[in-house]
Amino acid sequence: MKNLETVNILFCGIGGQGVLKAAEVCGLAAMRQGYHVKKTEVHGMAQRGGSVESHIRFGSRVWSALIPQGKADYLVSFYPQEYERLKGFLKKRGISFMEELSQARILVKDPRYINTFLLGALSAHLSLTEDNWMAALETAFAGKGLQENRHAFLLGREGLK
Amino acid sequence: MEHAAGDRFEFLSGNEALAQGAYEAGLKVACAYPGTPSSEILEFLSRFKEVDSQWSVNEKVAFEVALAASIAGVRSLYASKQVGLNVAMDPLMTSAYTGVGAGFVVVSCDDPGIHSSQNEQDTRLFAKVAKVPLLEPSSPSEAKEFIQQAFQISEAFDTPVIVRMTTRISHTKENVAVGHRTECAVKEFKTDIAKYVMVPRNAYRKHIELEKKLIKLQAFSEKTSLNKVEPGTKSLGFLTAGVAYLYAKEMYPQASFLKLGMSFPFPEKKARGFAKKVKRLFVVEELEPFLEEQLSMRGIRAKAKHPSFRVGELRPEFLPQIVAGRPKGKELPASRKPVMCPGCLHRSVFWVLKKLKMTVTGDIGCYTLGALSPLESLHTCVCMGAGVTFFEGFRRAGLKNVVGVIGDSTFVHSGITGLVNLAYNKTKGVLIILDNGTTAMTGSQPHPAVGLTLGGEPTRQLDLKEVCLACGADNVDIIDPYDVRRAEALIRERMQQDALSVIIARSACRLLDRARAAIPVWRKENCKKCYLCLGIDCPAIRKTEEGLVAIDSAVCTGCNLCVEVCAFGALLKNEES
Numbered sequence: 195m196k197n198l199e200t201v202n203i204l205f206c207g208i209g210g211q212g213v214l215k216a217a218e219v220c221g222l223a224a225m226r227q228g229y230h231v232k233k234t235e236v237h238g239m240a241q242r243g244g245s246v247e248s249h250i251r252f253g254s255r256v257w258s259a260l261i262p263q264g265k266a267d268y269l270v271s272f273y274p275q276e277y278e279r280l281k282g283f284l285k286k287r288g289i290s291f292m293e294e295l296s297q298a299r300i301l302v303k304d305p306r307y308i309n310t311f312l313l314g315a316l317s318a319h320l321s322l323t324e325d326n327w328m329a330a331l332e333t334a335f336a337g338k339g340l341q342e343n344r345h346a347f348l349l350g351r352e353g354l355k
Numbered sequence: 356m357e358h359a360a361g362d363r364f365e366f367l368s369g370n371e372a373l374a375q376g377a378y379e380a381g382l383k384v385a386c387a388y389p390g391t392p393s394s395e396i397l398e399f400l401s402r403f404k405e406v407d408s409q410w411s412v413n414e415k416v417a418f419e420v421a422l423a424a425s426i427a428g429v430r431s432l433y434a435s436k437q438v439g440l441n442v443a444m445d446p447l448m449t450s451a452y453t454g455v456g457a458g459f460v461v462v463s464c465d466d467p468g469i470h471s472s473q474n475e476q477d478t479r480l481f482a483k484v485a486k487v488p489l490l491e492p493s494s495p496s497e498a499k500e501f502i503q504q505a506f507q508i509s510e511a512f513d514t515p516v517i518v519r520m521t522t523r524i525s526h527t528k529e530n531v532a533v534g535h536r537t538e539c540a541v542k543e544f545k546t547d548i549a550k551y552v553m554v555p556r557n558a559y560r561k562h563i564e565l566e567k568k569l570i571k572l573q574a575f576s577e578k579t580s581l582n583k584v585e586p587g588t589k590s591l592g593f594l595t596a597g598v599a600y601l602y603a604k605e606m607y608p609q610a611s612f613l614k615l616g617m618s619f620p621f622p623e624k625k626a627r628g629f630a631k632k633v634k635r636l637f638v639v640e641e642l643e644p645f646l647e648e649q650l651s652m653r654g655i656r657a658k659a660k661h662p663s664f665r666v667g668e669l670r671p672e673f674l675p676q677i678v679a680g681r682p683k684g685k686e687l688p689a690s691r692k693p694v695m696c697p698g699c700l701h702r703s704v705f706w707v708l709k710k711l712k713m714t715v716t717g718d719i720g721c722y723t724l725g726a727l728s729p730l731e732s733l734h735t736c737v738c739m740g741a742g743v744t745f746f747e748g749f750r751r752a753g754l755k756n757v758v759g760v761i762g763d764s765t766f767v768h769s770g771i772t773g774l775v776n777l778a779y780n781k782t783k784g785v786l787i788i789l790d791n792g793t794t795a796m797t798g799s800q801p802h803p804a805v806g807l808t809l810g811g812e813p814t815r816q817l818d819l820k821e822v823c824l825a826c827g828a829d830n831v832d833i834i835d836p837y838d839v840r841r842a843e844a845l846i847r848e849r850m851q852q853d854a855l856s857v858i859i860a861r862s863a864c865r866l867l868d869r870a871r872a873a874i875p876v877w878r879k880e881n882c883k884k885c886y887l888c889l890g891i892d893c894p895a896i897r898k899t900e901e902g903l904v905a906i907d908s909a910v911c912t913g914c915n916l917c918v919e920v921c922a923f924g925a926l927l928k929n930e931e932s
Contacts (some may be wrong), residue, residue, distance in 0.1 A: 208691060218366075218528075225366050225530055232494075233366075234527040236470040237391050237798070242724065243894055245690035258598075258605035259494075259527040262671040279688045305909065 196228040200253035201320065202261040204283050207272030209243040212309035215334060216270070217248035219313055222330035223322045224252035234259035245276055268319065270312050271295065291315055297353060306339070307346035314350025324351075362532035369495040369524035372531045373462065374399035376499035380458075380506045381539035382406050383429035386417035388768060389797040390436035391471040392525040393464035397434060398798075401809045405536065410800055410809045413739070413768040418443035418461070422450050422515070425459035426551060428542040430506055434462040437476050438738065442769070444481075447515070449553050451486045452561035454513035457542045458506035461487075464520040467641050468668030471796070473719065473738065475666070477643035478519045482619045486565055488572050489517045489619035490581065491596040495529045501616060504581065512572055521641065523598045523668070573620035581616030582625055592633025594626060594646060594657060599639045599669055606674040621649040630655050637678060641669040695724050697895040698871075698912030700836040700862040701789055704760070705732040706891055706916060707843045713758050716749055718742030718770070720762035721796045722789050729890050733760065740769030747773070747782050758846070759786045764794035764802040767817060771826060778827025778855055785849045785856045786828075788819060789836075791864035799866055819859055829854035836860035839919050865912060872913030873929035877904050882925035888917045 203220060207213040214235055221233040229252040249261045263283050269290045271277035277292060284290060294315040298308045310331070317327055327347065335343045367375060374396045377385070385408040387397040400408045411417035414435045424431040435443065440463045447461065463478040482489035490505050492498040498520060505516040549557050576582060587610045593603045596615040604612065613629040615622070626649075630636050636657040640646050647659040663683040664673065676684060695702050705725040708715055709732040717723055717733035718741060725733035735745050743766075746759025761770045766788050774786065794800040801807035806816030823831045830849075834842055842860065849856040874895075882904060888896055889904075895911035898904060904925070906917075918926045 209693070221528060222366055225364070230530060231366065232527055232529045234523055236468075236522060237526055242693035242695065242721065242796075243691075244693035256529075257601045257608075258671040259523060259529075259601070260670055262605065264672070275691070279690065282687075 196254060198229060198253045198321075200251050200256055202266045203250045203268045203270065203316065204247060204261055204266045204280060205250065205270045205272075206245070206247040206276040206280050207309075208276065209246055211246070211272040212306070213246040213272060214248055216272075216309040216313045217250050219310070219327075219330045219334045220250050220316070221252075222333055223317075223326045224250070226326040226329055227322050229253055230256050232256045232259040245279070247276070247280065268316060270316055272309060272312065289319060294350065294353065298350070301349060301353075302346055304342070307342055310343040310346040311350035314347040315353055317347070317351050318353075327351075362534065364530045365533050366528050367495055367499075367531040367533075368395060368526055368528045369492070369498045369520055370395035370464075370526070371399045371528075372495035372499040373492075373502050373518070373520065375531070375533055376502040377430075377432050377460070377506075378403050378406060379499075379534050379536050380503045381430050381537055382432055382506075383457075383539075384421055384424035384431040385409070385434070386411045386421040386431075387434040388412070388414050388417055388439060388442075389794050389800040390439050390464075391797050392466060392522045393434050393436045393439070393462065393520070394797045394800065395525070396462060397809060398800075400432075405538075408809055410802060412803060414439040414442035415445060418446045418450075422446060422453075422455070422459055425509075426453070426456040427544045428456050430458045430539055432460050432462065435464070436472065437463055437465040437478050438472060438474060439463070440478060440481060441476075442739070444485075447481070447485050447487075449558075450515050451565055452553055452558055453551050455509055455515060456544060457539065458509035459515045460502060460505045460509060461515050461517045462502075462520060463517060464522070464525050465642070466522050468522065470522055473736065475642065477645065478517065479618065479645045480643060482517045482519075483645075485517075486569055487515050487517055488512070488576075488617060489519060490616060491519050491618050492524060492616065493597055493600045493614075494524060495527060495531050497616070498524060499531055501581070508575070512568055512575070514568060514572075519597070521598055569620055573623070576617050576620050576622040577624050579617055582622045583614055583616070584625070584629055585612040585614060587611040589632060590634045592629060592636045593639055594629065594636060594650070595639040596646065597641060599641050602669055602671040602674055603637075603639050605671045607678075615646070618646060618649075621646075623653055623655075626650060627653070627655055630657065639669075639674070639677060692727055693724060694727070694892060694894055695721060696865045697893055697910050698865045698914040700791055700860060700864075701725060702730070702891055702893065703836045703839050703914070703916050704787065704789060704842065704860050705730050706920065707839050707846065708732045708758065708760075710843065711756075711846060713756055714749065714754060716742055716745035716757065716759045718761040718765050719796075720765055720789075720794075721791075722760060722762055725760075727892070730892050739765055740773050743770045743773030743777065743786060746784065746786060747777050747780070750782050750784055756850075758784065758850075760789055761786070762795075763788060763790040763792065763804050763819065764800075766819070767803050771822060774823060774826040774828065774857070783853055783855055785846060785858060787846075788823075788857060788859045790819065790859050790861040792861070793864045793867055795864045795866060799864065823857040823859075827855065828857040831857045831859065833859045833861050836862050837914055837916070839916065871911075872915070874906055874908050874911040874913050875915055875918050876927045876929050877906060878925050878927060879903065881923050883923050885923075887922065888920050888926060891916055891920055893917060
């Protein structure tokens with residue numbers, strides 16, 4: 195595996211916001227780049243409109259799939275109250291995307307693509323190549339809204355440049 | 356991570372990796388009843404045509420079909436969540452006596468933290484009770500590797516093998532090396548009455564054999580690479596297994612480790628040797644003090660977690676607290692409560708039951724959410740099938756205004772016997788089957804009353820109405836749950852009769868049928884701001900900051916339950932639809 199100190203990203207929101215999908219794309223992109231990736235979440239009752247969180251960690255070798263509290267480099271929340279609940283996971287000077295979330299709510303007309311917009315915003319901070327992101331989007335959205343998701347992703351990615 | 360050249364990597368969950376491993380090991384028959392966090396194992400297996408995979412009616416059935424397939428000569432697998440194994444306990448206990456034919460693996464997925472279960476039981480204790488070997492992978496990659504070893508152990512020692520997964524393995528994804536399937540020759544079935552007919556004389560002999568087998572398994576446990584020492588600093592050592600190993604490794608990477616992949620039978624000598632080599636030894640495990648007891652009964656000294664850590668999921672940041680011998684600190688803030696989907700049929704039924712001030716004996720499924728505030732119209736939930744049998748117990752204790760509710764999949768799983776018991780013992784009253792035509796909570800799996808198999812093929816459809824009549828119900832009505840007035844009138848009518856009545860409230864699960872009707876119209880001038888409409892707990896309706904009522908058009912399905920609830924005509928059906 196490629197040499198890299200573990201990168202920790204916590205995605206959160208509520209059921210139906212595409213939290214798990216966003217984390218999946220991120221995981222696929224990191225895997226394509228040659229890193230060891232772990233991604234964890236819970237399914238079942240928790241998914242029925244309740245809190246949803248997905249932890250993504252990648253680097254040369256990842257042990258725990260859960261990010262230890264206070265160690266997340268990035269906290270990507272799709273729902274303000276969930277940010278409040280989980281902000282204790284963020285390390286000092288860790289990055290959250292609450293401004294981008296407000297921005298997304300204006301720029302992204304269809305709420306279904308807010309998740310990929312924020313993913314784009316996150317991608318601008320990470321060392322993963324655009325090619326790998328595009329390939330990951332293609333795998334995750336094969337035949338289903340790929341164009342729209344690509345567009346939202348790039349919009350989010352460019353927003354911060 | 357090290358892998359052979361030419362490996363192809365896929366991003367797989369623990370459940371998927373385990374299924375892939377079983378497939379590569381030549382698995383032929385796989386049986387399960389869905390349950391979080393285990394469901395994806397069979398869903399993943401169903402893509403392989405070489406594997407005969409099925410959703411079984413319940414876990415007991417699944418276990419027996421899979422065990423028998425093994426006895427008849429092909430590698431087989433059973434999978435369920437932790438509480439599912441309770442249902443299959445009967446055949447599990449005796450399968451340790453009969454042993455197997457070809458390899459037979461029992462996969463049980465525990466749910467530490469109770470994310471989606473009714474209790475937090477630890478499958479590892481069952482291995483000891485049933486006297487069968489236990490493997491505990493830590494990660495998806497290990498799940499794939501261990502399942503392949505489990506088949507070999509099963510065949511080498513003529514025993515079922517339990518592979519214990521937990522939510523954080525089942526639902527964690529990582530890079531997993533994917534390989535090719537190796538076919539196994541079918542082992543010809545030979546009549547062997549002494550082995551497969553557990554009458555007292557045979558069973559007694561088999562029990563003696565089983566005790567001898569456990570001694571051999573213990574010797575295997577001492578030498579297998581599943582139980583390995585990872586040398587590190589001598590000042591600190593961890594004896595650990597499952598996800599706990601990863602958390603300890605995360606927080607104390609320099610420490611020495613004895614990582615147990617096979618934790619029962621327990622490798623005593625290995626543990627004793629490891630204990631001698633390190634200055635301070637900690638035993639770290641999730642849930643029950645299983646390893647801790649294995650050590651203490653043998654007089655091997657190790658520091659263990661404070662008992663407060665026996666409850667709930669372990670997390671990496673708990674490790675320093677455990678090492679310091681402290682009790683569990685404050686928990687994470689409570690997560691947002693789950694809620695029934697907008698337009699869900701269960702909401703309508705629970706609204707009627709609430710209006711009728713019924714005591715409701717409940718069961719397991721999405722409809723268990725009917726217990727949550729503000730609906731609070733489901734009053735018991737213990738296990739699968741108990742919506743029916745608790746109803747009978749409540750009636751026998753003299754309660755009158757009581758109904759039982761059970762989902763369609765749950766009814767087929769273990770409600771039918773309860774209904775037979777109701778009829779046989781002359782119980783009267785109303786049982787409601789909440790029939791959304793799927794096993795919704797676990798991810799929309801089909802079941803016998805849906806008429807589709809795991810692979811999506813049409814099959815003989817179980818007719819719920821005919822079943823209920825055959826069980827002895829005096830009458831069975833099928834109703835549209837959205838017609839709440841008719842539902843209410845019918846429940847009232849049936850409650851007054853001296854009869855055993857079943858009402859099937861039937862409408863498709865909103866996760867499967869996404870059809871929408873026009874959303875209701877809110878008339879500000881009629882609204883008395885009583886907010887009764889919020890009492891149905893629908894995600895599509897809310898109070899605005901100005902105290903007005905707002906319907907979210909992106910979420911509302913147009914079921915019009917809120918229209919029924921509003922007494923002042925402030926919410927009106929959209930007649931354009």
